[in-house]
Amino acid sequence: MNVKETISRICPSVSFEEGECLLVVVPETDWYPLAKQLKENPDLDFDVLSAVVGMDWKDSLGVVYYLTSTSHNWEMISVKVAVTDRENPMIHSVSDLWKVANFQEREVFDFYGIKFINHPDMRRMFLRNDWKGFPLRKDYDANPALNPIPVDDEKHEDETVKYVEDADGNVKEVRGKVFEENDYVVNIGPQHPSTHGVMRFRASLDGEVIKKVDVVSGYIHRGIEKLCESLGYPQILHFTDRMDYMSAHQNRHCLCMCIEKAMGIVVPERAQVIRTMMDELMRISSHLLSFGCTAMDLGATTAFFYGFREREMVLDIFEKTCGARMSMNYNVIGGVMADLHPDFVKDVKALIEIMPERLKEYHTVFTGNIIAQNRLKGVGMLSKEDAINYDITGPSGRGSNWSNDCRKKHPYAAYDRVEFDEVLETGCDSFARYMVRMREIEQSCRILAQLVDNIPEGDIRAQVPKVVKLPAGHWYAQVEASRGTFGVYIESDGSKNPYRVHFQSPCFNLIGVMDLTCTGHMIADLITIGAALDFVIPDIDR
Amino acid sequence: MAVNIKSMKREDFKDNEYIDALVEELNATGANVAVGKLDQLINWGISNSLWPLCFGTSCCAIEFMCLGAARYDMARFGFEVARNSPRQADYIMVQGTIVHKMAPALVRLYEQLAEPKYVIACGGCAVSGGPFKKSYCVVDGVDKIIPVDVYIPGCPPRPEAMFYGLMQLQRKIKVQKFFGGVNRQQKIQDFFRQHPEDAGEY
Numbered sequence: 001m002n003v004k005e006t007i008s009r010i011c012p013s014v015s016f017e018e019g020e021c022l023l024v025v026v027p028e029t030d031w032y033p034l035a036k037q038l039k040e041n042p043d044l045d046f047d048v049l050s051a052v053v054g055m056d057w058k059d060s061l062g063v064v065y066y067l068t069s070t071s072h073n074w075e076m077i078s079v080k081v082a083v084t085d086r087e088n089p090m091i092h093s094v095s096d097l098w099k100v101a102n103f104q105e106r107e108v109f110d111f112y113g114i115k116f117i118n119h120p121d122m123r124r125m126f127l128r129n130d131w132k133g134f135p136l137r138k139d140y141d142a143n144p145a146l147n148p149i150p151v152d153d154e155k156h157e158d159e160t161v162k163y164v165e166d167a168d169g170n171v172k173e174v175r176g177k178v179f180e181e182n183d184y185v186v187n188i189g190p191q192h193p194s195t196h197g198v199m200r201f202r203a204s205l206d207g208e209v210i211k212k213v214d215v216v217s218g219y220i221h222r223g224i225e226k227l228c229e230s231l232g233y234p235q236i237l238h239f240t241d242r243m244d245y246m247s248a249h250q251n252r253h254c255l256c257m258c259i260e261k262a263m264g265i266v267v268p269e270r271a272q273v274i275r276t277m278m279d280e281l282m283r284i285s286s287h288l289l290s291f292g293c294t295a296m297d298l299g300a301t302t303a304f305f306y307g308f309r310e311r312e313m314v315l316d317i318f319e320k321t322c323g324a325r326m327s328m329n330y331n332v333i334g335g336v337m338a339d340l341h342p343d344f345v346k347d348v349k350a351l352i353e354i355m356p357e358r359l360k361e362y363h364t365v366f367t368g369n370i371i372a373q374n375r376l377k378g379v380g381m382l383s384k385e386d387a388i389n390y391d392i393t394g395p396s397g398r399g400s401n402w403s404n405d406c407r408k409k410h411p412y413a414a415y416d417r418v419e420f421d422e423v424l425e426t427g428c429d430s431f432a433r434y435m436v437r438m439r440e441i442e443q444s445c446r447i448l449a450q451l452v453d454n455i456p457e458g459d460i461r462a463q464v465p466k467v468v469k470l471p472a473g474h475w476y477a478q479v480e481a482s483r484g485t486f487g488v489y490i491e492s493d494g495s496k497n498p499y500r501v502h503f504q505s506p507c508f509n510l511i512g513v514m515d516l517t518c519t520g521h522m523i524a525d526l527i528t529i530g531a532a533l534d535f536v537i538p539d540i541d542r
Numbered sequence: 543m544a545v546n547i548k549s550m551k552r553e554d555f556k557d558n559e560y561i562d563a564l565v566e567e568l569n570a571t572g573a574n575v576a577v578g579k580l581d582q583l584i585n586w587g588i589s590n591s592l593w594p595l596c597f598g599t600s601c602c603a604i605e606f607m608c609l610g611a612a613r614y615d616m617a618r619f620g621f622e623v624a625r626n627s628p629r630q631a632d633y634i635m636v637q638g639t640i641v642h643k644m645a646p647a648l649v650r651l652y653e654q655l656a657e658p659k660y661v662i663a664c665g666g667c668a669v670s671g672g673p674f675k676k677s678y679c680v681v682d683g684v685d686k687i688i689p690v691d692v693y694i695p696g697c698p699p700r701p702e703a704m705f706y707g708l709m710q711l712q713r714k715i716k717v718q719k720f721f722g723g724v725n726r727q728q729k730i731q732d733f734f735r736q737h738p739e740d741a742g743e744y
Contacts, residue, residue, distance in 0.1 A: 127679065128643050135678050142678050149645050149681055190647055193596045193626045197603070198644060219644045220599050223677040230676070238673060242697075245601040289604070308611035315608075325608075326601055326698050538600045538638075 003077060006044055010037045020261070020475060022077045031081045032092040038067060038079075039097045045071045047388055049098035051476065051504040053489045054108035056138045057082065061089045061112055064489070066476055066504075070388065074409040078476070083114070090163065090171060093119035100391040103215075103512045111136035111225075117163050117171055121178070126218030126541055128154050136226055157216070178214050179204050186523060190219040194297045194527045197537030201514065201526065208522050213515040221541040228501040233259055233468040234333060236501065241327040243503060244539035246286035247481035249278040251503075252331040257412060258477035258488040259333050262470045270458040271335035276414040277348070277451050278318075278330060279479070280444040284355075285314040286482035287395075287437040287444075290534045294434060295366050297531040298375055303366040310351075310358055317347045333468060335461025348452045352445040359441060367438070376431035380517040380529035383428060390516070391509045394484025395440060396533050399433035401426045406480035418450045430532035437534070469496050483507055483534060503542055507535040550709055557710075564717045581719060588632070588658065589715040592708070593623045595631035597651065599638030602665040602698040606637050614701040621708060628652075633660035633691075633711065637698075639667035642679040645687055652688045658718070662707055663690045666697040673697070689733045 007014060007024055011034045017023040026034050038046045046067035053064040062082030069075050083089045093116035095101040105116045106125040113134040115122060123129065132146050162174045179185055179202075189200035198219035204211045224243065228236040240251035253275050260267060267275075292307030315325045320341035322328035330337050366372055382392065387400040397404050405422040407415040423439040425432035470492035478487045484506025491500040510533045517533075518526050552558060598606055609616045616622050625631040628651045640648055652661065663684050666672030671682030684690060691714060694707035 126643075140678075147642065147678070149642055149687065151646060151649070153646055154643075190644065191597060191651060198599045219641065219647070220639060221641055221643065222639050222674040222680055224674070227674065227677055242601060242673065245604060289607075292607075305612050308608065309613070312608070312611075312613050325700065326605060 003044060003072075003075070006041070007034070007038075010034065010041070019078075019473065021075075024077060024079045026079060026081055028081055028083050028091055031079075032094065034079075035092075035094045035097055045069050046077065047071070048391055049094070049100050049104070050076065050391065050478075050485070051487050051489060051502070052101060052104035052108060053500070053502040053504075054112040054114065054136065055082075055491070055500060056112060056136065058138055060084045061086060061114055061137075063091060063108055063114065064474075065094075066487070066489075070404075076476075089114045090117055091115075092117045092165075095119055098391070099386070099389045100509055100512060103508065107508075110134070113137070115163050117165050120162060121160050122162060123160050124218075126221035128218075129156065130154065135223060140226075178202075179212065183211070188526070189216075195530065195537075196293065196535060199511070199530075199535070199537050199540070203518070203523060203526060205523060208524075210518045210521055210523055210526060213518045213526070215511050215514055217511065217537075218541055220538050222538075224542045225501055225503065228498055230497065232496050233470070233498065236498070237332065238327070238329055240503070241329055242538065243505065243542055244481060244483065244486070244507065244536045245326055246289060246536055247282060247483060247486065247539075248326070248328055249275070249282040249330060250479050250481040251486055252329075253279060253413070254477050254479040254481070254486050254488045256331045256333055257479065258475050258490050259468070259470065261477060262473065262475045262490065262492065263333075263464075263468070265334050265462050265464060267335055267462055268459040269456045271460050271462075272413045273451055273455050274336050274340060274460065275331060276418070277448060277455075278336075279413070280447050281314050281317060281348070281351075283444050283482050284351075284441050285311050285318075287441050288314070290437055290531075291362060291366075291434075294528075294531040294534070295372075297527050298372060300366055300369070300372070303362065306358070306362060306365060310355070313347070313351050313354075317344065317351070320344065320347070332461060332464075334464040335459065339460050340455070345452055345455075348448055352449050352452070355441065355445050359438060362438065367434075373431070375525070375528050376429065376434055376532065377427070378429050378431075379521060379525050380430040380433075380532060381428050382513060382517055386513065386516060390513050392484070392513060393509070394481070394506050395423075395436040396433050396510060397484065398423055399425045399436045399532075400428045404485065406478050406485045410478060412479060414451065415447075418447045420447050430528055433532045433534070467496055469494065470498070481506060483510070483536065483539070505539040505542065507537075507539040510535040511540055550713065555706075555710070555713070561713055561717065564714065568717055568719060585716050585718060589712040590620045591623070591632075592619075592621055592660075592711065592715075593625050593630065593632045594621060595628050595634045595651065595655070596624050596626050597634050597636060597648075599636075599640065599644065600667070602637030602668075605698045605701055605704065606635065606664075609701050609704055614705070616705070616708075619705070619708065619712070628654040629656065631655060632658070633662060634688075635662040635664050635704075635708075636668040636684045637664045639672065639674055640681040640684050640687070641677075642681065645681050648684065649687055658715075660691045660711055660715070661688055662692045662694060662711060664694045664704065664707065665699055666695060669693050669695055687737075689730065 015025045038044050046069045048068040050068045051066040055062050060082040065079045110124040183204040185204045189195045190198040200216040202214040224239045240255050241248040288307045288311040292304040295303030322330040382400050384400045384402050387397045387402045393404045420443045423436050472494040474491040476489045487504030489502040493499045663669045668684045674680045675682045692707050692711045
């Protein structure tokens with residue numbers, strides 16, 4: 001049955017807007033019942049909440065939700081909910097339906113001050129709890145005197161608040177604590193070598209066993225989304241390289257794709273193939289780093305050197321063509337920045353020739369090791385249902401046997417003309433996630449081998465107007481980054497600056513399952529679970 | 543007294559002026575022969591076993607890991623013992639953006655380092671805020687909150703650039719006065735005179 005008809009039958013008060021995907025505008029009072037139907041009605045079955053985008057439309061504040069149905073051919077719809085009250089905006093939380101909304105809604109609260117009714121833990125996500133104002137609102141006062149550089153630690157970080165609605169519809173504020181009074185809480189981070197950046201966890205323990213993990217994020221929150229609103233489209237591209245720096249090409253590819261989609265630019269074939277190859281090289285480099293770091297977190301320093309040896313080969317390829325080892329700034333609107341280096345084909349062939357042998361070496365050095373096996377197998381269990389509910393995409397989700405590869409579901413660039421397998425593992429544990437990464441390196445090599453001799457001749461970028469302007473409207477694009485599905489949402493009012501840019505990062509969802517996967521395990525396993533989930537902190541905080 | 547390192551020739555470095563100024567300052571105050579020799583010995587030791595604190599917030603940290611791996615191998619210079627505790631480290635190499643929420647933690651880590659301690663601002667973000675300078679919650683340059691010895695520009699700096707910066711720090715240490723000197727104490731006091739809000743116990 002048609003999705004549109006079903007929705008209007010369930011909830012007659014909605015209105016529809018046609019766009020790249022169906023947009024459902026629903027009044028706030030009807031949002032929660034509709035959400036429940038969207039999730040649970042078998043005709044709709046939107047089981048994945050792909051993105052939650054907070055918005056300030058000046059006359060109203062609101063949220064745009066992007067929902068995907070895995071059973072209905074990965075069809076996507078968006079839902080818009082808005083409230084006009086700027087002083088005390090409130091929207092019903094859907095965090096009990098889609099668990100991924102828990103952190104996503106906290107982010108919206110942090111940026112826009114929208115309170116979510118019945119949300120279990122309405123604290124700020126990235127900014128300190130003494131921050132004044134909501135930075136992504138259009139009327140935010142950016143005066144540095146209001147929020148000077150702090151000199152002391154955050155106070156009252158244990159306190160949390162809930163907005164609970166009773167049967168009569170009255171909303172009451174309920175204060176509570178994150179941990180119970182007699183909990184023994186161990187602090188990990190923000191400066192800790194095994195958190196892969198400045199992430200902070202607070203774990204309450206029963207002996208050595210973890211009872212609860214509280215994730216404290218925001219130690220590298222740079223406000224990229226707000227910065228984007230004051231810059232032109234070509235100027236915002238470089239931020240994507242600096243979010244998940246291990247998926248720099250893919251992230252930038254996604255933003256370029258979203259802008260190209262909005263402007264109707266057709267990217268030349270040569271650029272499409274180059275982009276695909278760069279994405280796969282980036283994936284290899286990322287998974288090699290992940291291998292090295294997982295090994296190092298377990299104390300196996302030697303394996304780290306092996307992983308980095310091959311990673312340098314990839315970096316050399318990047319350096320020759322893009323001019324930099326990291327933060328390559330290679331994709332541009334309409335194509336790529338520069339043509340391939342004459343050595344490119346030779347270097348890529350050399351890489352894919354040695355990789356199978358080197359992978360065997362990694363497995364000899366590390367994978368088969370009894371310590372590695374004991375510390376990865378059966379640890380950090382994440383069922384397929386939870387992976388879908390928490391929207392854990394990428395290698396971590398595929399380790400739970402959830403087929404979610406964006407390259408297969410919504411093919412883009414040159415992925416529709418290459419043969420590769422989507423790597424799936426059934427283990428659901430840390431070891432399965434680790435193995436997915438190792439096997440994905442093989443698949444990336446396979447894609448590269450098919451393309452390396454078939455790079456079409458032609459232009460490397462399309463003709464793009466000097467001043468890039470998008471028509472009024474909004475767009476959402478997705479790519480498969482090294483750690484999962486990376487999404488970009490752009491809303492334009494027709495000027496040369498975006499009205500709103502939102503980056504839906506895969507790593508942000510990964511930290512959402514830290515509590516779920518770590519509870520019941522030893523404190524030492526928190527490190528290996530984190531290593532196997534393989535999050536990159538600047539991608540979480542943005 | 544001058545900076546004379548066998549493997550690091552003067553002409554290999556571009557900015558020798560500030561080292562010359564430091565040498566001049568050192569010579570002007572005059573040094574006792576015995577103390578001067580002891581100074582040289584100690585500075586030789588410190589400069590060849592500089593232990594960094596693992597402190598990476600973003601991309602620069604990955605390049606720093608490349609420094610530790612086999613190709614660049616920072617063990618050649620004595621930098622390889624990256625410590626996780628500030629109590630055991632000699633310097634902080636700030637790799638990445640420092641935001642408002644992180645600032646108190648960085649200041650505390652700096653305070654926890656034992657003297658003599660040094661700071662390297664590595665990468666555009668740590669030097670000046672880099673591409674995020676105009677953000678609402680980014681500290682535009684770590685020198686706003688802690689004193690910096692060496693700046694390494696780049697986004698992120700190449701491993702070679704990081705070595706250049708680290709070698710500059712070594713050269714700088716060669717001309718510091720360990721005994722009876724006021725270099726570092728003076729510097730800290732000067733810093734907190736300029737930033738009275740951070741003075742605290744000083």
